Amino acid sequence: MxxxxxxxxxxxxxxxxxxxxxxxxxxxxxxxxxxxxxxxxxxxxxxxxxxxxxxxxxxxxxxxxxxxxxxxxxxxxxxxxxxxxxxxxxxxxxxxxxxxxxxxxxxxxxxxxxxxxxxxxxxxxxxxxxxxxxxxxxxxxPYNILSIVTMILTVYISCDFMVAFKIALDLRDVLIYMEKAKGEMQRMQKRLDVIIAFKGEEVMEGIEDVKDGIKDGIINTASGISEKAAGIGDMALNIGNGITDGISERLDALSDVLENSFDKVKEKISESAEYMDNFRDEITELYAKYRIIKERMTPKPIKNFYDWYRNRTILGNPTMVSEKFKSSLEEMRERAERLSKRK
Incomplete structure (x- = not known):
């Protein structure tokens, strides 16, 4: 036997x-x-x-x-x-x-x-x-037929296994990068919060100094400027709160918050260029880092096959879990499910 x-x-x-x-x-x-x-x-x-x-x-x-x-x-x-x-x-x-x-x-x-x-x-x-x-x-x-069939299966299964192994390693690397990207985006949000809040206070303090040094005839103008500065301060506080509340474990949520924050900040910079030169430089640098992260997370055409294969792997293993990369894996699973429903 x-x-x-x-x-x-x-x-x-x-x-x-x-x-x-x-x-x-x-x-x-x-x-x-x-x-x-x-x-x-x-x-x-x-x-x-x-x-x-x-x-x-x-x-x-x-x-x-x-x-x-x-x-x-x-x-x-x-x-x-x-x-x-x-x-x-x-x-x-x-x-x-x-x-x-x-x-x-x-x-x-x-x-x-x-x-x-x-x-x-x-x-x-x-x-x-x-x-x-x-x-x-x-x-x-017959042993001869068995030998031919076995050899053909060996070649096919070996190729399939090598691609699957490569995709599994690719999936691991994507999960690791997603966690790093989240950490970088969260630090970016916190830094943006600090910068905006600081600059808002700086502008308001500067306006108060001007108000103290000018005569009564210019006070109305200064008050108007003060209101604008207060608006910037309120904007800084709102964005800061939004950023703090928006710190999430999900990469897409982090990205949405940052996009919204950058749009608002750029608008305010253009309105207050006199006070925001250094602010503009740092925001530009932060935005450049953010776009690099987004670019790396966007699949390129050359990766289409591997993306498809990776999505198939995720969908074919609904019991697949990862405690360390739980939220990132769930994001990838949701994305794979959305793509499969479009087809």
Missing amino acids: FNYLPLQWLFLFYAYCFFGWCFESTYVSILQKHPVNRGFMRGPFLPLYGSGGIMMLIVSKPFYNNILLVYIAGCVGATVLEYVTGVTMESLFKVRYWDYSHKFLNYKGHICLESTLFWGVLTVVFTHFLQIPIEQALLSI
């Missing part, structure tokens, strides 16, 4: 990857109420199921005649595989492609008692029932 040649083992791995994809995609599509191409890769293959299927055959082989030991071996082997895979992927890509944090007796969200018990049952059913007709079908395929 389970004595196969290397190419036959490899073919079985691909077959289990495909059957796992069929099961997962059907299950998740039912839950989501729309078709979902489930998995890390874009092709109809889930490597975790392929690895799990091979693992079940290997760990159950020494105990095949003892159902209880097969069950225990399946529980232990599959749980170890699931944990190692989950930890490795989160370490590399900074996201979890599955999460059991809400399950009873889970460990760091990677494994849980429910899935462990399920893997044991699946191992018994798989090795003693499902694998029998699969083995018969496998041995009935």
Whole structure:
């Protein structure tokens, strides 16, 4: 039982990857109420199921005649595989492609008692029932044909995996950059708040000094200027409050607040150029930094394929989570959903 040649083992791995994809995609599509191409890769293959299927055959082989030991071996082997895979992927890509944090007796969200018990049952059913007709079908395929098919699948799956791996790393880099961009925008908002408030006070103090030094005949003019300065002070306070209230974890919200603030500031600078020379220079510098951040966050045509592929990856893994990059991942998921609805 389970004595196969290397190419036959490899073919079985691909077959289990495909059957796992069929099961997962059907299950998740039912839950989501729309078709979902489930998995890390874009092709109809889930490597975790392929690895799990091979693992079940290997760990159950020494105990095949003892159902209880097969069950225990399946529980232990599959749980170890699931944990190692989950930890490795989160370490590399900074996201979890599955999460059991809400399950009873889970460990760091990677494994849980429910899935462990399920893997044991699946191992018994798989090795003693499902694998029998699969083995018969496998041995009935001429070895030459099996070799050609396996080699073709190897090339295709290897290419798909390499692209998927590249996209997963790209997704990680985007999440990291989004967090850095948020931090930079928040610092930019706070600096803008301080500058505007300071300059508003400076203008008002300057006007008061002028008022004290001039005669009664010019007081009305000075009062008009004072009102304008007070308007600038009120504007500074309003913008400052808006900025403080607008500091958000979402990049789009930060961007909207900054755009609005820059527009108002530019308008006031043009009205009060005499007092705002230094202010204008610093705002120009801040705005330049802001546009650089926006430019980097805007996909370029050359990245269209990778953006599409990344969106497919996000939509195909609705259980994907990241505690560190939670808000950024949610933004990307919402964006991917909006784009998918437009098509």
